[in-house]
Amino acid sequence: MARTFFxxxxxxxxxxxxxxxxLTQTLTSxxxxxxxxxxxxxxxxHLLTVQEALKGSSVKVAAQNAYHKASGAFTGEISVNMxxxxxxxxxxxxxxxxxxxxxxxxxxxxxxxxxxxxxxxSVILCIGETLEQREANQTVDVVVRQLDAVAAxxxxxxKIVVAYEPVWAIGTxxxxxxxxxxxxxxxxxxxxxxxxxxTTAETLRIIxxxxxxxxxxxxxxxxxxxxxxxxxxxxLKPEFVDIxxxxx
Ligand SMILES: O=C(CO)COP(=O)(O)O
Numbered sequence: 001m002a003r004t005f006f007x008x009x010x011x012x013x014x015x016x017x018x019x020x021x022x023l024t025q026t027l028t029s030x031x032x033x034x035x036x037x038x039x040x041x042x043x044x045x046h047l048l049t050v051q052e053a054l055k056g057s058s059v060k061v062a063a064q065n066a067y068h069k070a071s072g073a074f075t076g077e078i079s080v081n082m083x084x085x086x087x088x089x090x091x092x093x094x095x096x097x098x099x100x101x102x103x104x105x106x107x108x109x110x111x112x113x114x115x116x117x118x119x120x121x122s123v124i125l126c127i128g129e130t131l132e133q134r135e136a137n138q139t140v141d142v143v144v145r146q147l148d149a150v151a152a153x154x155x156x157x158x159k160i161v162v163a164y165e166p167v168w169a170i171g172t173x174x175x176x177x178x179x180x181x182x183x184x185x186x187x188x189x190x191x192x193x194x195x196x197x198x199t200t201a202e203t204l205r206i207i208x209x210x211x212x213x214x215x216x217x218x219x220x221x222x223x224x225x226x227x228x229x230x231x232x233x234x235x236l237k238p239e240f241v242d243i244x245x246x247x248x
Contacts, residue, residue, distance in 0.1 A: 005033075005221070006161055006205050006228035007244045008062065008124055009040040009235030010092060020046050023236065024053040030241040034058070036228070038244055039090050039124070040235065044078055047088055062090030062124060065098055068115035080112070080119040091116050092230075094126045094146070096167045106149035113160070114153040122159040124230060125150060126209070127188075131168035139166075140187045147188065151195050161205045162188060163230040169210025171232060178219045178226075181208045185225035214239040217246040 015023065020042060032038060041062040042050045051061045067077035083091060093116065094109035104112075109125075116123050127146040129139045143164065154160070164184055169176050176184075185206045193201035208220055209230030220226050231243055 003203060003205050003227045005036045005247060006207055007036055007038050007240075007246075008092070008161075008163070008207065008209075008228070008230045009038075009240055010064065010095070010209075010230055010232050011040065011042045011236060012064070012097070012232060013043055014236055015042065015046065017046065017049065020050060021053065024050055026238055026241070027059055028054065028057045030238075031245075032058070032241065033245045033248055036244050036247070041090070041092055041124075048086060051086075051088065060089050062092050063088055064092050064095065066091045066093070066112060066116060066121075068112045080116045080121055083116075083121055084119040088121070090122045090124060092124045092126065092163075096126060096128055096165060096170060100167070106146050109146070110149040110153045113150050117154060117156070117159055122161070124161050124163050124207075126163045126165050126230070128165040128167050128170075128210070134166065134168065139184060143184065143188060144191055147191055148195070157192070157196055157200050157204060161207055161228075163207050163209050164188060165209035165230060171211070173211050175211040175213070175216050175220075176208070178223050181220060182223040182225055185223065189225050212243060214242040217243045221246040 038059045039062045041064050063083050066080045070079055070081045093112050098104045113123050127143045129142040133142050166176055188206050189201050192204050205227040207228035207230050208226050212229045212231045213234045
């Protein structure tokens with residue numbers, strides 16, 4: 001079954017109102033492959049402005065994080081229900097920067113994922129191993145553990161895109177080789193077949209993130225189990241358009 005190629009741009013904590021406006025204009029004026037689903041993720045403060053500027057284009061927005069409680073005394077947090085209320089369709093959850101710098105556990109990521117889906121949001125669920133774990137041959141164990149935590153709370157995976165982002169490849173310029181990425185993507189799909197069933201495994205989009213750039217995206221995109229990308233640094237540059245169009 002054909003899976004729609006998915007390219008996300010994670011802008012992380014970058015940009016000003018002015019630079020964000022320019023970046024959005026680059027996207028609305030570019031010729032993007034219409035067979036690709038494109039989602040960009042600005043910082044929370046810029047979400048609504050970007051969403052407004054993208055009106056009429058096929059590009060959608062994602063929040064970079066959300067809290068699972070609907071409302072209340074949680075200073076600094078934004079709830080999944082608030083995203084829903086603002087018609088923000090996507091949320092990135094479990095990014096390695098959230099897991100590492102902000103100590104989000106597998107269980108918390110799972111709880112947030114369940115809450116986001118219950119609020120009818122779509123989720124880009126990030127998983128991936130550290131260099132230390134890869135060198136100890138624990139890569140598949142780590143991603144399976146991260147996925148199992150979510151599967152314990154989520155039965156319907158139809159609104160989840162899994163982003164495999166090896167931590168050692170994020171922001172380092174050290175991209176996984178297409179063989180390394182394909183190997184883990186295939187293991188994730190096998191996990192999905194065993195745990196969630198064959199149909200879900202066939203339709204689940206598994207995208208790669210970690211130093212994706214114009215120069216390496218085409219080879220990665222050709223791998224049978226790579227269904228797109230989650231792009232950090234290069235999503236802030238015009239090069240992002242080339243990554244969206246990697247299959248052309
Ligand atoms: O973390 C990432 C996307 O979520 C990847 O970041 P880079 O593309 O900058 O390595």
